[in-house]
Amino acid sequence: MADFSKDAKDLLQYIGGPDNILAVSHCATRMRFVLRDPAAADIKKIEGIPAVKGTFTQAGQFQVIIGNEVPQFYSEFTKVSGKEGVSKDEAKTAAKQNQNVVQRVMSVLAEIFTPLIPAIVVGGLILGFRNVLEGIQFANGTIVSNSQFWTGVNDFLWLIGEAIFHFLPVGITWSVTKKMGTTQILGIVLGLTLVSPQLLNAYAVAGASEIPFWDFGFFQIDKIGYQAQVIPAMLAGFTLAYLEIWLRKWIPQAISMIFVPFFALVPTVLIAHTVLGPIGWQIGQWVSNIVYAGLTGNFRWIFGLFFGALYSPLVITGLHHMSNAIDLQLIADFGGPNLWPMIALSNIAQGSAVLAIIFLHRGDEREEQVSIPAMISCYLGVTEPAMFGINIKYVYPFVAAMIGSGLAGLVSTTANIMANSIGVGGIPGFLSIQTDSMFMFFICMIIAIVVPFVLTVAFEKKGLFAPKADEVTETPVIETAK
Numbered sequence: 001m002a003d004f005s006k007d008a009k010d011l012l013q014y015i016g017g018p019d020n021i022l023a024v025s026h027c028a029t030r031m032r033f034v035l036r037d038p039a040a041a042d043i044k045k046i047e048g049i050p051a052v053k054g055t056f057t058q059a060g061q062f063q064v065i066i067g068n069e070v071p072q073f074y075s076e077f078t079k080v081s082g083k084e085g086v087s088k089d090e091a092k093t094a095a096k097q098n099q100n101v102v103q104r105v106m107s108v109l110a111e112i113f114t115p116l117i118p119a120i121v122v123g124g125l126i127l128g129f130r131n132v133l134e135g136i137q138f139a140n141g142t143i144v145s146n147s148q149f150w151t152g153v154n155d156f157l158w159l160i161g162e163a164i165f166h167f168l169p170v171g172i173t174w175s176v177t178k179k180m181g182t183t184q185i186l187g188i189v190l191g192l193t194l195v196s197p198q199l200l201n202a203y204a205v206a207g208a209s210e211i212p213f214w215d216f217g218f219f220q221i222d223k224i225g226y227q228a229q230v231i232p233a234m235l236a237g238f239t240l241a242y243l244e245i246w247l248r249k250w251i252p253q254a255i256s257m258i259f260v261p262f263f264a265l266v267p268t269v270l271i272a273h274t275v276l277g278p279i280g281w282q283i284g285q286w287v288s289n290i291v292y293a294g295l296t297g298n299f300r301w302i303f304g305l306f307f308g309a310l311y312s313p314l315v316i317t318g319l320h321h322m323s324n325a326i327d328l329q330l331i332a333d334f335g336g337p338n339l340w341p342m343i344a345l346s347n348i349a350q351g352s353a354v355l356a357i358i359f360l361h362r363g364d365e366r367e368e369q370v371s372i373p374a375m376i377s378c379y380l381g382v383t384e385p386a387m388f389g390i391n392i393k394y395v396y397p398f399v400a401a402m403i404g405s406g407l408a409g410l411v412s413t414t415a416n417i418m419a420n421s422i423g424v425g426g427i428p429g430f431l432s433i434q435t436d437s438m439f440m441f442f443i444c445m446i447i448a449i450v451v452p453f454v455l456t457v458a459f460e461k462k463g464l465f466a467p468k469a470d471e472v473t474e475t476p477v478i479e480t481a482k
């Protein structure tokens with residue numbers, strides 16, 4: 001494991017010392033700071049730190065790209081700086097930063113869904129494996145129909161798959177309370193009330209001859225579950241969090257322990273089952289119907305082309321995780337996401353552009369220390385080390401990857417490629433693809449590997465999209481928001 005103690009100390013010094021840090025956190029590959037005085041950070045020096053692959057400012061956050069080892073770096077940084085996490089005041093300061101409404105919505109979605117990804121990826125692999133066990137027809141039937149052992153495995157794995165996908169509202173309401181800094185256990189309880197076995201399962205609603213209800217004499221409330229639903233859970237989660245924040249302002253400290261949780265949770269559960277749930281379900285269906293129509297309509301190839309090409313620039317902004325909200329709604333409504341396969345292809349395309357750079361610059365040991373791990377990381381679903389360490393630096397590999405990804409996206413939507421779930425967004429991504437889409441997904445993978453590779457080689461040879469030599473030596477600074 002790398003020793004980051006010196007790099008962490010240097011970062012602390014160049015960023016302006018502990019007093020200049022209002023908040024620090026990290027995501028999959030970056031340290032994210034809210035700085036008191038952003039001008040006090042010496043960007044040139046920070047980018048000279050060996051562990052740092054680049055910096056940029058997005059939506060008021062100063063982000064320092066470290067790569068996959070960011071959790072270790074973060075823990076070292078918290079030791080040397082004594083700074084950890086985000087306090088309420090700090091969060092307020094961060095919220096005041098210059099974000100427009102769209103940016104705010106996207107970053108909120110990204111923050112809520114990022115903590116859920118590890119579980120969703122496990123779920124995706126499980127669904128893919130179960131698909132092989134019970135979905136593929138061999139000459140004498142499926143694996144499950146021929147083996148008690150594999151039937152047992154298949155049933156057992158659904159315990160985990162169901163927990164991840166059907167009980168997803170619990171993860172969402174928990175994540176909302178975590179993001180809002182309110183009581184997380186209340187978020188978990190609220191989520192459980194949306195998927196409780198006392199309710200009619202969401203998947204049984206369409207075929208039910210009658211809907212059970214709570215009978216209050218002069219009015220009734222339907223007992224409907226919100227299994228796998230995203231928007232009802234988000235609406236309920238935010239209602240709970242804002243109600244709790246509001247109650248804390250009014251209820252005296254001495255009795256807040258009893259009254260705040262009670263008056264936050266009970267009304268929220270009631271509103272969730274009367275208003276927010278039905279409305280949220282409807283909105284969720286509209287969103288997924290619109291996206292699904294875009295992904296399956298006559299012009300789906302254009303949608304695929306643009307989404308494929310533009311996904312990696314979206315990753316640069318850090319707002320890409322909001323796509324998980326849409327994919328999860330597509331899973332709930334259509335049994336699988338058809339947006340996510342393009343995400344996996346885009347990540348593969350970035351890795352392939354780096355592969356071309358490794359080939360073109362073979363023998364450059366210094367660069368290979370960055371490029372080889374970055375390529376592996378891309379092929380396993382994390383692209384920032386590749387993009388910030390190599391592709392954006394040289395520009396033409398990034399353009400080549402965008403073109404390759406756009407073409408792969410075009411083919412993916414044209415062929416209606418569908419996944420079982422969100423999976424590992426790289427080469428292992430094929431494990432999460434539905435069996436009847438598997439062949440075309442392999443074709444798309446070939447496109448996402450070959451096109452960026454060939455174009456990167458061609459662009460370098462022809463000098464196309466290449467920055468001037470003196471610009472390449474600098475690690476790029478990408479300003480995506482002022």
Ligand SMILES: OC[C@H]1O[C@H](O[C@H]2O[C@H](CO)[C@@H](O)[C@H](O)[C@H]2O)[C@H](O)[C@@H](O)[C@@H]1O
Pocket residue numbers: 028029117121315320321323324343344347380381382383384422423424425426
């Ligand atoms: O910012 C980290 C990475 O985020 C995305 O990948 C992660 O989420 C994907 C689902 O949206 C999942 O398939 C992948 O395995 C995860 O690593 C993004 O696609 C990556 O480019 C990015 O590096």
